Amino acid sequence: xxxxxxxxIGVRPERSITxxxxxxxxxxxxxxxxxxxxxxVGIVTDRDLVRRGLAYELSPDAxxxxxxxxxxxxxxxxxxxxxALGLVRSHGVRRLAVVDGGxxxxxLTVDDLLVELARDLAxxxxxxxxxxxxxxxxxxxxxxxxx
Amino acid sequence: MQAKIGDRxxxxxxxxxxxxxxxxxxxxxxxxxxxxxxxxWEDDGHETLFFPGCDAAVAPYESSRG
Numbered sequence: 001x002x003x004x005x006x007x008x009i010g011v012r013p014e015r016s017i018t019x020x021x022x023x024x025x026x027x028x029x030x031x032x033x034x035x036x037x038x039x040x041v042g043i044v045t046d047r048d049l050v051r052r053g054l055a056y057e058l059s060p061d062a063x064x065x066x067x068x069x070x071x072x073x074x075x076x077x078x079x080x081x082x083x084a085l086g087l088v089r090s091h092g093v094r095r096l097a098v099v100d101g102g103x104x105x106x107x108l109t110v111d112d113l114l115v116e117l118a119r120d121l122a123x124x125x126x127x128x129x130x131x132x133x134x135x136x137x138x139x140x141x142x143x144x145x146x147x
Numbered sequence: 148m149q150a151k152i153g154d155r156x157x158x159x160x161x162x163x164x165x166x167x168x169x170x171x172x173x174x175x176x177x178x179x180x181x182x183x184x185x186x187x188w189e190d191d192g193h194e195t196l197f198f199p200g201c202d203a204a205v206a207p208y209e210s211s212r213g
Contacts, residue, residue, distance in 0.1 A: 006161065006200050006202055007158055007197060007198060007199045007200040007202055007203045008197075008198035008200065009195045009196065009197060009198070010183065010195060010196030010197075010198065011195055011196065012196075019193065022191065022193065023191075023193050023195060026168075026188065026190060026191045026193065027168070028161065028162075028165065032195075033196070033198075035183075035196055038176065104183075104198065105182070105198055106198050106200055
């Protein structure tokens with residue numbers, strides 16, 4: 001899962017939603033793992049904070065586990081980009097929690113997948129671009145070969 | 148990544164103009180200095196669990212205190 005580029009951030013379930021919003025703002029991320037001990041119990045997204053927090057006028061001190069999404073769709077650390085795409089498609093989610101032996105190690109987003117796919121596409125089209133920029137000329141067949 | 152309590156970890160900015168962030172390791176939860184870590188962020192003082200990706204590195208002690 002070398003295409004997980006960003007570090008992950010986690011918080012305890014009792015953390016306040018205000019704290020989590022501030023952590024997202026400072027970190028420039030849209031989701032945070034909620035971890036109890038070593039166990040991933042949910043993820044909270046900026047969308048969760050709005051739809052389950054602000055929309056219901058929850059107290060700024062409300063616990064984050066009250067608005068988190070759970071259970072979390074997970075993917076093993078050895079999975080490839082096609083496995084990830086399959087999970088995103090079948091579950092209709094934008095984020096997958098990456099786990100190694102059941103332990104959370106990071107978050108994989110649709111953005112990560114798009115970057116990875118764009119890179120693959122660039123690798124595939126490079127020979128075509130080279131051919132367009134510098135057309136390959138085959139050597140002419142010697143005259144004596146013509147009948 | 149391997150780190151110990153008191154180490155400083157630097158996380159590279161992802162967009163042009165976005166500054167690097169750094170944090171201090173307060174607790175090491177993995178085996179042999181491995182992640183996750185409980186860290187305190189230098190810019191806002193928040194404490195979080197941190198799961199380093201390839202955008203993070205342990206800063207050398209000298210430069211981290213410079």
